[in-house]
Amino acid sequence: xxxxxxxxxxxxxxxxxxxxxxxxxxxxxxxxxxxxxxxxxxxxxxxxxxxxxxxxxxxxxxxxxxxxxxxxxxxxxxxxxxxxxxxxxxxxxxxxxxxxxxxxxxxxxxxxxxxxxxxxxxxxxxxxxxxxxxxxxxxxxxxxxxxxxxxxxxxxxxxxxxxxxxxxxxxxxxxxxx
Amino acid sequence: xxxxxxxxxxxxxxxxxxxxxxxxxxxxxxxxxxxxxxxxxxxxxxxxxxxxxxxxxxxxxxxxxxxxxxxxxxxxxxxxxxxxxxxxxxxxxxxxxxxxxxxxxxxxxxxxxxxxxxxxxxxxxxxxxxxxxxxxxxxxxxxxxxxxxxxxxxxxxxxxxxxxxx
Numbered sequence: 471x472x473x474x475x476x477x478x479x480x481x482x483x484x485x486x487x488x489x490x491x492x493x494x495x496x497x498x499x500x501x502x503x504x505x506x507x508x509x510x511x512x513x514x515x516x517x518x519x520x521x522x523x524x525x526x527x528x529x530x531x532x533x534x535x536x537x538x539x540x541x542x543x544x545x546x547x548x549x550x551x552x553x554x555x556x557x558x559x560x561x562x563x564x565x566x567x568x569x570x571x572x573x574x575x576x577x578x579x580x581x582x583x584x585x586x587x588x589x590x591x592x593x594x595x596x597x598x599x600x601x602x603x604x605x606x607x608x609x610x611x612x613x614x615x616x617x618x619x620x621x622x623x624x625x626x627x628x629x630x631x632x633x634x635x636x637x638x639x640x641x642x643x644x645x646x647x648x
Numbered sequence: 649x650x651x652x653x654x655x656x657x658x659x660x661x662x663x664x665x666x667x668x669x670x671x672x673x674x675x676x677x678x679x680x681x682x683x684x685x686x687x688x689x690x691x692x693x694x695x696x697x698x699x700x701x702x703x704x705x706x707x708x709x710x711x712x713x714x715x716x717x718x719x720x721x722x723x724x725x726x727x728x729x730x731x732x733x734x735x736x737x738x739x740x741x742x743x744x745x746x747x748x749x750x751x752x753x754x755x756x757x758x759x760x761x762x763x764x765x766x767x768x769x770x771x772x773x774x775x776x777x778x779x780x781x782x783x784x785x786x787x788x789x790x791x792x793x794x795x796x797x798x799x800x801x802x803x804x805x806x807x808x809x810x811x812x813x814x
Contacts, residue, residue, distance in 0.1 A: 471797075471800075474797070475797065478793055478797065482786075490781070544784060547784065547788070548789075554789065555793070555796060616668075616672050623668075623727035631735065631792070632657050632661070635653070
């Protein structure tokens with residue numbers, strides 16, 4: 471267990487370094503991937519997403535939609551936990567562990583654009599004053615607010631843990647005999 | 649993916665949602681999370697005073713002469729406790745073992761959280777440039793990483809107990 475803790479801490483340091491180094495570049499890619507999801511909701515569809523440092527700015531292409539800033543980096547740092555958890559596994563550089571890591575990373579990265587959409591809906595439903603009141607009902611505002619809170623407080627880490635737990639068997643199961 | 653794994657994940661997700669209720673509903677939070685957060689602020693403020701920081705705790709705010717922190721959801725570790733309790737309670741093991749594991753694990757996480765609050769206050773006061781990184785990325789990841797470690801330690805003991813009692 472002690473070595474597992476050491477590997478976890480090493481993974482945390484490496485994950486943090488990677489996240490800090492590539493966060494801004496990643497946010498640009500995230501903005502591009504999340505943009506088509508905004509077409510799902512007509513209220514926020516007429517917009518462009520532009521990554522600015524640690525944030526993604528929703529820039530309106532129509533005059534009606536207000537501008538909004540989303541805390542992009544706060545939606546992506548669960549990748550640090552992915553790296554830390556897979557580094558903590560026995561034989562972290564084995565083919566099986568790397569394969570499980572790749573699958574988990576893919577799941578987490580596919581969910582991040584959805585996190586951006588949830589954050590945008592929550593922002594537009596609750597933080598745009600009269601515009602929010604005109605376009606979102608009370609129940610809908612509440613749902614988006616808690617969808618974002620749940621995702622940011624528990625969900626984004628729960629997904630990492632769930633994917634790691636499921637693929638742990640894959641990374642630990644004995645190699646089939648030839 | 650095996651049926652057991654699917655069952656575990658479904659129970660884990662459901663319990664995460666259930667444990668989120670005290671955070672989500674203000675009427676419930678008022679009698680559960682809010683008093684707990686005030687107690688946590690007092691405990692952390694006491695620890696800082698022991699370290700000679702001369703802080704005053706008011707409600708959920710710890711205030712010193714040059715810096716202050718306000719403990720809110722996300723900083724009170726209730727989410728990490730909910731995560732750990734959901735994982736332990738979702739695991740197939742005797743009920744008493746799960747309840748004992750969830751309680752002991754939660755206490756450990758909250759003790760770690762006192763260290764987090766104290767360290768964040770000290771970082772905010774002496775190394776303001778590092779505060780945001782530690783507040784957002786480092787400590788939040790550490791809390792969930794430790795929650796997973798506690799879960800792993802507990803599952804290994806629970807599995808050993810199940811084998812021994814067969």
